[in-house]
Amino acid sequence: MTTPSSPSTPAADPAMATEWPLWEVFVRSKAGLDHKHCGSLHAADPRMAIQLARDVYTRRQEGTSVWVVRSDQIVASDPGEKSMYFDPAQDKVYRHPTFYVLPESVDHM
């Protein structure tokens, strides 16, 4: 089990002293759809991150809403544990809800 690293500060990480923090950008293309990850950018603070996300990722009408998240705030699964985490699901087809016959009225669930 890996421990997620705490958000790095300029003082804690020399590489960050000359770089703005990294942010992940999520864009919703239209109302009703979910926000999709579309990339990342560097910005000094949340307000700048939102503005630059708008400028970098929505200038061709891609979006109606933008989220940004500090990259170092994202907890990710460990690539080294990929097989332990995900391979066991491979032969469990019965977990898909495809063994039912749905009534016509709810067939598009």
Next chain:
Amino acid sequence: MQATSISISQDPAVQYLLRIGDTCLILAQRLSEWCGHGPVLEEDIALSNMALDLVGQARALLTRAGQIEGRGHDEDQLAFLRDERDYVNVTLVELPRGDFAFTMVRNAMVATLLKQLWERLLTSSDTELAAIAGKAVKEARYHQQHAADWVVRLGDGTAESRRRTEAALTTLWRYTPELFVADAVDDAAHAMGLGPRWADLQGAWTEEMAQIFAAASLATPQASAFRSTGRNGVHSEHMGYILAEMQHLQRSFPGGVW
């Protein structure tokens, strides 16, 4: 096709539209100089976006000015075939781009002016111009927010950023009285309901700029007696160079298109 210069009607409606259109056009040209030279990639893209917004506004305004003039001049002819004295942008926008602080202070000044102009032009007696304003006002609001945020960051940032921002403000402030000089063109446009006198925007503009400066802990510079005259076609020494660069292709290859 020919590349000799065109002459422009002195009709106040045409001149009024050209003042706004040329101000957008020349600032767009200055902002585009940052393309590939922005301090960070993201800001580089942001500056190019804003340059393109301003080109779009200039295109719409020059097209409309040409229609009102009625001599068959289209946006390209108006942008590329006029001589320096027939450009009526404010002098502020033709000054060289300077450093990033200079660019941001100028953008804050011009975006605040344009935002207030567009807001008033929404109710122009010219429905075409009102429609252009409806689109442009959204762009101008963003430009103002973007530039104002930077002025605050730089003004209230490091000693170096503050020094540069103060220097930019001192230089640029001398060119701001020109924005609000009342004259016959403004009066005529106001009388026909085309748009506001720029002079009438001075109070609101000064107020908004003061708010930005206060947030940036910058002092508003002293007023000076100097009056620049770009809006009357009498420009700084920088204008000829920017036009030479802008017009070079159309003058060398008249009518050339992509």
